[in-house]
Amino acid sequence: MLRRGGATNEPLAVRLAPGMLAALRDGAVPLAPGATDRADADTLEVAVVVPQFRRGSGGHKTIADLVRGLEGLGHRLSLWVVDEEGRHGGASDADLRSQFHEFFGAMRADVARLHPAALSDRPVDVVVATGWQTVPAVLRLRGARSRAYLVQDHEPEFYATSVEREWAAWTYRQGLHAICASPWLASIVREEYGGSASSFDLGVDHDAYRTQAVHRREDLVLFYARAVTPRRAVPLGVLALEELHRRRPSVEIAHFGEARPLDVPYPARELGVLDPEGLAHAYNSASVGLVLSLTNPSLVPTEMLACGLPVVDLATPSMRATFGDDGPIALAPVDPVAIADAIETLLDDLLARAERTRDGLTLAAERSWAAASRQVETGLRDAMRGS
Numbered sequence: 169m170l171r172r173g174g175a176t177n178e179p180l181a182v183r184l185a186p187g188m189l190a191a192l193r194d195g196a197v198p199l200a201p202g203a204t205d206r207a208d209a210d211t212l213e214v215a216v217v218v219p220q221f222r223r224g225s226g227g228h229k230t231i232a233d234l235v236r237g238l239e240g241l242g243h244r245l246s247l248w249v250v251d252e253e254g255r256h257g258g259a260s261d262a263d264l265r266s267q268f269h270e271f272f273g274a275m276r277a278d279v280a281r282l283h284p285a286a287l288s289d290r291p292v293d294v295v296v297a298t299g300w301q302t303v304p305a306v307l308r309l310r311g312a313r314s315r316a317y318l319v320q321d322h323e324p325e326f327y328a329t330s331v332e333r334e335w336a337a338w339t340y341r342q343g344l345h346a347i348c349a350s351p352w353l354a355s356i357v358r359e360e361y362g363g364s365a366s367s368f369d370l371g372v373d374h375d376a377y378r379t380q381a382v383h384r385r386e387d388l389v390l391f392y393a394r395a396v397t398p399r400r401a402v403p404l405g406v407l408a409l410e411e412l413h414r415r416r417p418s419v420e421i422a423h424f425g426e427a428r429p430l431d432v433p434y435p436a437r438e439l440g441v442l443d444p445e446g447l448a449h450a451y452n453s454a455s456v457g458l459v460l461s462l463t464n465p466s467l468v469p470t471e472m473l474a475c476g477l478p479v480v481d482l483a484t485p486s487m488r489a490t491f492g493d494d495g496p497i498a499l500a501p502v503d504p505v506a507i508a509d510a511i512e513t514l515l516d517d518l519l520a521r522a523e524r525t526r527d528g529l530t531l532a533a534e535r536s537w538a539a540a541s542r543q544v545e546t547g548l549r550d551a552m553r554g555s
Contacts, residue, residue, distance in 0.1 A: 185252055185335065186282075187304035196307040196315075196342070199555055203313035206293050207552040212243045213292040214548065216318075217282055217306050219299040220255040223271045224441050226467050227320050230349070231298055232272035233371060234318075237541025239276050246290070248282035250302045256281075287311025294548050296347075299323070303339040314555035316548055317344035319353055319365075321464040325399065337361070345554055347547035350464050352489035366550055368543035370467055372535045376444035377474040379529070380452040385420075389511060390454035390477070392468050393423035393430055400425075401460035401482070406432050407504035408458070412511055419515065424450060425468075451475035455521075456514045458507070465490050469497055470535055473528030478521050480510045496527035 206212070216235065221228045235245050249256065249264055256264060265279035280286070287295065288311050295312035297303045300323045306315055317339070327333035340346065340361035347366055348354040354365040391409060395402040409421050413434035423430055424439040424447070439450060448471075451457065457472040457479045464486050469479045473496055481487050483499035491497045500510040514521050 181254070183252055185301040185304050186250055187308040188335070191304035191307045191342075194308075197310050199315070200291055200311060200313045203293065203552040203555040206313065207549050209293070210242060212294065212545075212548060212552075213290070214238065214243055214245045215248060215287060215292040215295045215312065216245060216277075217248045217250055217295065217297055217302040217309075219301050220249065220251040220253050221268060221271065222255070225271070227299070228268075229272050230320060230370065230467065231318070232268070232275060233373070233537040234541055234544050235277050236273070236275050237371075237537045238545060240538065241541060241545055243545070245275075245277040246292075247277050247279040248286055249279065250282050250305050252301050282309075284308070284310075294551055296548070297339070297344060300336040300339045303342060303344065306344070307342060314552045315344045316551035317346045318544070319346045319348045319357065321349070321399075322353060322356055325463050345547065345551035347544055347551075350486060350490050352486040353464055355489070364550075364554060366543070366547040368540045368547065369535055370465070370470060371537035371540040372470050372474045372532050373444065374474065374533075374536065377448050377451070377471040377532075379474075379476045380448065382449065382452045384455070384476075385453060386455055387418060387515070388420045388422060388454045388456075389515075390422050390424065390450055390457050390472075391436075392425045392457070392459040392466070394425035395430060396426065399462045400466075401462050401502075402430070404502065404504060404507070405458055405460050406430070408507035408511070409436075410434050411504055411508040415508065415512065416515070422450070422454070447471065448475055451477045456480060456511050458511065460507075461487055462502075470532055473497070474532035474535075476525045476529060478514050478524035478528065480507060480514065482507075491531075496524055496531050498524065 261280040268279045291311045294314045294316050295306050296316045296318050297306040298318045323336040324333045340357055340363050345364045346357040351367045354367040357363040357365040391405055393402050394400045410433045422437040422439055427441050429438040451472050452475050457477045459468045459481050461481055472479050479497045481497050482502055498510045500507045
């Protein structure tokens with residue numbers, strides 16, 4: 169007789185991307201006709217399929233900013249939520265819409281839970297997947313003339329060896345035109361997966377992130393310490409700041425981006441998860457910002473630059489391709505001592521800091537969500553022409 173061992177807790181949920189089995193077994197459903205004919209239409213009907221969301225999600229904030237930008241260009245959008253985690257439980261569509269707008273800002277687009285017949289009464293020109301978990305459902309969704317894939321990062325790198333890693337890679341091979349949040353990402357989709365891809369530059373909300381008439385300290389390092397996100401390399405940053413504190417115990421270190429305080433081997437001020445107003449004030453008050461990007465750059469470095477804050481990040485392929493080796497961001501090797509050296513150089517060299525500030529403001533001024541939305545619009549039309 170077989171006996172069950174261990175505690176008798178609730179069953180462990182196995183997370184499955186909705187539509188995955190049908191997509192693997194049967195492939196994509198046929199597209200509706202007419203995409204090429206409507207590729208140059210003044211007003212596009214666009215359905216955006218998003219994963220479950222929570223307050224503070226940078227990926228969803230980017231989606232919301234792009235939706236607002238596309239609406240500003242005259243297009244009609246709708247948002248559809250795929251909740252493979254069950255995070256939203258029994259929330260109604262009205263609840264989802266209210267929460268999404270509360271977390272990420274108001275927009276005209278409706279927000280509703282995705283279901284197989286979502287587009288049957290409202291055919292769209294293009295349906296857009298926005299995370300690997302949404303791709304199977306998008307492939308199985310009827311009522312779209314074309315499909316596209318808003319790619320904000322190389323998601324296979326989010327996982328250790330696992331089927332999730334394999335499935336994330338699989339999504340790039342499904343024939344969806346990828347609209348990527350950097351030229352680096354677009355090159356990966358083309359070169360590693362053989363897909364079609366275009367790119368856009370992440371924007372900056374210049375109403376929120378700009379220089380302010382506040383005192384900027386000479387001895388404050390601000391660290392984006394989002395420890396729940398492994399690609400932000402928080403352990404590496406902690407070692408770098410431990411070394412900086414050993415050298416310069418008088419320099420104050422502040423963490424932000426994490427709801428819980430971090431247990432670290434140096435004194436640190438915990439700012440928690442800040443709203444845009446709080447972030448902008450912090451960026452205008454610090455001497456140096458530290459953000460570590462192991463995959464695609466986050467929104468944070470450019471928002472820091474827009475506030476006149478010099479930034480240290482990693483000399484990874486994504487950062488070098490996006491900002492350049494001699495660009496406004498000081499890029500350091502993936503080594504804590506080298507990172508501490510880069511921070512110390514900016515603290516010591518007022519001229520170098522001023523040059524980084526000037527170059528950063530120039531670059532940030534060129535980045536806007538209006539410009540990003542126009543680039544995404546071009547990508548949507550490319551997806552329609554290729555269908």
